[in-house]
Amino acid sequence: MKHDVVIIGSGLAGLSAAMELVGNLDVAIVTKVYPSRSHSGAAQGGVAAAVANHEKDDTPDLHMYDTVKGSDFLADQDAVEYMVNAAPDTIIKMEKLGCVFSRDGEQKIAQRAFGGHSRKRSCYAADRTGHALLHVLFEQSMKHKKNLTLYNEYYLLSLIYKDGVAKGVVVMDSKTGKIDIIYAKAVMFGTGGYGRAYNITSNAFSCTGDGIVAAYRAGLPLEDMEFVQFHPTGLYQQGILVSEAARGDGGYLINGKGERFMEKYAPSVMELAPRDIVSRAEQTEINEGRGIDGKDYVYIDLRHLGKEKILERLPQIRQLGIDFVGVDCIDNPVPIQPTAHYSMGGIPTTLDCRVLADVDGTIVKGFYAGGECACVSVHGANRLGTNSLLEACVFGEKAGRTILEDIASLSHEDINEEDEKSVVKKRIDNIFASPGTESTNAIRNELKINMTNNCGVYREKSKLETALSTVKELQEKFKNSKIADKSKLFNTELQEALELQNMLEFSELIVKGALERTESRGGHSRTDYPKRDDDNWLKHTFVSKQPDGSIELKYKPVTITKHQPVERKY
Amino acid sequence: MAVKFVIQRFDSEKDSAPRMEEFNLEIPKGATLLDCINLIKWEQDGTLTLRMSCRSAICGSCAMRVNGHARLACKTQAVDVVTDNKVVIAPLGNFPVIKDLVVDLEPFWASLERIDPWLKPNESVKWERERLQTHDDEKLIDDASTCILCASCYSDCNVMEVDKNYMGPATLAKAQRFVFDTRDVKTKERLDQLNELTGIWDCTHCAECSTRCPTDTKPLARITELKARSMEHGYSNSAGSRHVLAFRESIPGKYPGTGGGLINENYIPPRSLGFFNIPALIGILPVGIRMMIRGKMPPLLPHTIEKFDEIKRMFGRFKEYLK
Numbered sequence: 001m002k003h004d005v006v007i008i009g010s011g012l013a014g015l016s017a018a019m020e021l022v023g024n025l026d027v028a029i030v031t032k033v034y035p036s037r038s039h040s041g042a043a044q045g046g047v048a049a050a051v052a053n054h055e056k057d058d059t060p061d062l063h064m065y066d067t068v069k070g071s072d073f074l075a076d077q078d079a080v081e082y083m084v085n086a087a088p089d090t091i092i093k094m095e096k097l098g099c100v101f102s103r104d105g106e107q108k109i110a111q112r113a114f115g116g117h118s119r120k121r122s123c124y125a126a127d128r129t130g131h132a133l134l135h136v137l138f139e140q141s142m143k144h145k146k147n148l149t150l151y152n153e154y155y156l157l158s159l160i161y162k163d164g165v166a167k168g169v170v171v172m173d174s175k176t177g178k179i180d181i182i183y184a185k186a187v188m189f190g191t192g193g194y195g196r197a198y199n200i201t202s203n204a205f206s207c208t209g210d211g212i213v214a215a216y217r218a219g220l221p222l223e224d225m226e227f228v229q230f231h232p233t234g235l236y237q238q239g240i241l242v243s244e245a246a247r248g249d250g251g252y253l254i255n256g257k258g259e260r261f262m263e264k265y266a267p268s269v270m271e272l273a274p275r276d277i278v279s280r281a282e283q284t285e286i287n288e289g290r291g292i293d294g295k296d297y298v299y300i301d302l303r304h305l306g307k308e309k310i311l312e313r314l315p316q317i318r319q320l321g322i323d324f325v326g327v328d329c330i331d332n333p334v335p336i337q338p339t340a341h342y343s344m345g346g347i348p349t350t351l352d353c354r355v356l357a358d359v360d361g362t363i364v365k366g367f368y369a370g371g372e373c374a375c376v377s378v379h380g381a382n383r384l385g386t387n388s389l390l391e392a393c394v395f396g397e398k399a400g401r402t403i404l405e406d407i408a409s410l411s412h413e414d415i416n417e418e419d420e421k422s423v424v425k426k427r428i429d430n431i432f433a434s435p436g437t438e439s440t441n442a443i444r445n446e447l448k449i450n451m452t453n454n455c456g457v458y459r460e461k462s463k464l465e466t467a468l469s470t471v472k473e474l475q476e477k478f479k480n481s482k483i484a485d486k487s488k489l490f491n492t493e494l495q496e497a498l499e500l501q502n503m504l505e506f507s508e509l510i511v512k513g514a515l516e517r518t519e520s521r522g523g524h525s526r527t528d529y530p531k532r533d534d535d536n537w538l539k540h541t542f543v544s545k546q547p548d549g550s551i552e553l554k555y556k557p558v559t560i561t562k563h564q565p566v567e568r569k570y
Numbered sequence: 571m572a573v574k575f576v577i578q579r580f581d582s583e584k585d586s587a588p589r590m591e592e593f594n595l596e597i598p599k600g601a602t603l604l605d606c607i608n609l610i611k612w613e614q615d616g617t618l619t620l621r622m623s624c625r626s627a628i629c630g631s632c633a634m635r636v637n638g639h640a641r642l643a644c645k646t647q648a649v650d651v652v653t654d655n656k657v658v659i660a661p662l663g664n665f666p667v668i669k670d671l672v673v674d675l676e677p678f679w680a681s682l683e684r685i686d687p688w689l690k691p692n693e694s695v696k697w698e699r700e701r702l703q704t705h706d707d708e709k710l711i712d713d714a715s716t717c718i719l720c721a722s723c724y725s726d727c728n729v730m731e732v733d734k735n736y737m738g739p740a741t742l743a744k745a746q747r748f749v750f751d752t753r754d755v756k757t758k759e760r761l762d763q764l765n766e767l768t769g770i771w772d773c774t775h776c777a778e779c780s781t782r783c784p785t786d787t788k789p790l791a792r793i794t795e796l797k798a799r800s801m802e803h804g805y806s807n808s809a810g811s812r813h814v815l816a817f818r819e820s821i822p823g824k825y826p827g828t829g830g831g832l833i834n835e836n837y838i839p840p841r842s843l844g845f846f847n848i849p850a851l852i853g854i855l856p857v858g859i860r861m862m863i864r865g866k867m868p869p870l871l872p873h874t875i876e877k878f879d880e881i882k883r884m885f886g887r888f889k890e891y892l893k
Binding site for chain 1: 612615628646672679699703716747753
């Protein structure tokens with residue numbers, strides 16, 4: 001199989017890139033689900049853009065400062081500036097394509113408040129904004145069907161990368177188990193995040209960092225992997241997302257004593273502080289025995305918003321509460337706890353979405369990344385709500401445009417098919433042939449509990465060391481695991497094993513980065529190093545795999561243009 | 571609660587027919603049906619195969635038949651679907667099965683593509699900013715836009731069962747989203763297509779789609795809106811639209827031989843099929859003859875019911891409402 005461009009991932013980033021390319025180049029999208037089932041669709045509360053419909057004094061500059069401050073000053077400011085300036089046009093473009101947005105009294109796109117944003121700038125479609133955006137691009141993909149090949153339910157096995165050039169990918173057709181090589185002049189990853197390694201997570205089953213690990217296994221570095229965002233309002237025990245819009249529209253967070261506890265942590269913005277701060281506040285309340293009935297959850301209380309506003313603006317999360325925890329937020333407060341939500345780290349790229357091969361800025365020829373799998377880095381140490389849909393749209397589009405610019409200088413490279421296939425076949429054969437005794441389910445559960453307990457909202461040296469040794473033990477155990485389904489046809493057990501293998505690989509990188517970073521910044525909070533340390537740690541972590549299998553850590557300075565780091569207070 | 575999960579198993583490469591397999595499981599507190607099926611897969615039989623992704627009712631992957639009806643497994647509390655200590659699980663209906671609970675969805679996507687499911691705006695008007703749309707206009711497409719394409723409606727659609735060429739409820743709901751979008755200008759072209767055979771008039775109003783729909787899409791309501799919009803635009807020349815008109819004319823008595831507050835069953839078939847559509851009328855003749863033999867032939871001239879005035883008043887009010 002051969003295409004000019006192969007895009008891995010059919011979420012907002014991948015589809016946005018494809019839309020820039022269809023008609024000009026022969027484009028293929030590989031997705032392990034169907035496009036409408038990508039995890040972008042699960043985003044709820046909105047997409048940020050200073051279109052200034054609601055508050056006329058909003059500007060991209062304000063958006064930039066909020067984002068940089070929200071990132072705890074780890075974001076690269078040139079990238080943030082590009083994103084916030086592109087934001088209004090991006091939203092308008094989505095509206096023109098037919099996105100169904102909620103409308104305000106002036107018939108314009110409605111906007112609501114969100115944590116860490118100093119203006120009401122979250123453009124929304126009720127509480128299913130990701131769904132609305134994803135479906136409009138899915139519609140467009142059908143419009144351009146003639147010029148777009150979709151490999152639905154194909155699973156990415158590896159990136160073919162040699163001597164500084166990305167040449168294609170190895171994929172498996174889930175329906176038949178057939179392993180194939182796709183040759184491409186340009187490879188783009190929009191493969192999403194890695195939140196699935198946590199026990200309490202808002203992420204879909206599909207968010208197993210497949211693209212990130214494929215890049216890492218190929219020898220490329222990953223950036224800022226230790227930065228995982230914990231969302232403050234996951235449904236208790238399920239981790240399923242209750243949109244930040246619930247707080248943006250006025251919801252209260254209440255502890256076991258009936259107090260609005262955010263008063264102690266962010267008195268000026270209360271519940272609308274950025275997510276890292278609210279999650280830590282919740283965890284502190286829980287750890288100090290002020291959870292509801294002393295347990296490990298608190299309440300989000302929406303009752304005072306009234307039935308009409310809830311039904312109008314938050315219908316989906318009301319239904320989620322009813323279906324998953326049996327609570328109707330119109331009548332009762334909803335039990336919630338922090339949930340692993342977003343991966344700030346990922347594949348390092350330039351502003352133009354070209355993938356970096358090292359900390360010195362060497363570019364990989366023919367390889368691009370955008371969205372959650374990439375680290376450009378616009379979110380730094382903590383992402384603001386509504387900036388992820390924006391990032392996926394803006395940098396997905398940008399990746400597409402960059403590929404158009406580069407394509408003349410790219411060509412289909414020779415690939416040693418047998419070599420490439422044999423590497424992945426060996427991995428699969430090992431899983432099939434293992435006479436093992438270890439259950440993959442037990443390994444997965446242990447990994448997730450380990451990550452939540454030892455590398456979660458709060459971290460410290462001894463716990464992180466436990467986390468690291470546990471991950472390594474589990475990696476060994478995996479070699480002795482067993483699976484029952486040895487068939488080729490739609491073998492989801494095999495795919496889950498491969499995904500677990502990926503999770504075991506990147507979890508080590510999260511812990512490693514966290515252990516080294518002896519400071520607290522954004523989503524990475526060390527109880528043994530509670531302060532931010534700009535003198536030593538105002539820099540990005542790069543991890544890469546050495547030929548002997550060991551992990552090398554390097555660091556890259558943060559790009560600071562307009563805003564010097566200051567203490568972050570709300 | 572210890573429960574028997576009876577799950578349909580099938581491997582399209584090996585098996586000639588599906589079989590039912592029983593698994594015993596203690597349902598953990600608060601577990602969804604998806605949680606339970608996964609526990610069976612992960613702890614009892616790894617070969618059990620299903621699709622799933624978001625587990626929060628937004629991706630539509632885990633639709634399957636539970637006790638005979640389509641549902642999203644992730645959205646269902648397991649204890650709610652237990653009857654006689656048992657839950658019966660099967661793949662979606664109206665699709666070929668690939669393996670266990672995984673079906674071949676290609677017919678579903680192919681159906682969706684038939685209606686050009688993307689916005690066709692007036693390209694000659696340039697908007698510098700977003701196009702304006704009132705809150706009320708946005709509301710017209712709000713319900714249809716919640717569709718997650720899970721195919722539950724397609725699975726349980728009774729028309730789909732007998733006619734695979736029918737567009738199907740999800741596709742028609744998607745069409746409503748564009749016909750009613752004030753930003754779309756291809757209303758005529760869209761309605762032309764929807765009024766052809768296999769379109770809106772093939773729906774038999776059984777309401778299975780809306781009953782099974784896990785979102786606010788409720789396809790039957792959208793199809794009904796499309797029918798009304800079609801009538802407003804003068805699409806009255808299909809058997810389906812004439813059938814509707816026949817009801818409206820028959821009850822209040824627009825023409826001789828109709829009226830009296832009753833549906834005139836002698837009037838409706840020829841009015842729907844066309845009074846001069848001889849082949850079609852001959853086609854239904856056997857039904858009429860059988861009805862006559864069994865004594866079910868309605869009287870040729872309908873009598874007038876008590877409180878006919880009430881019926882007339884209701885029709886009058888309805889006419890005013892439509893204005």
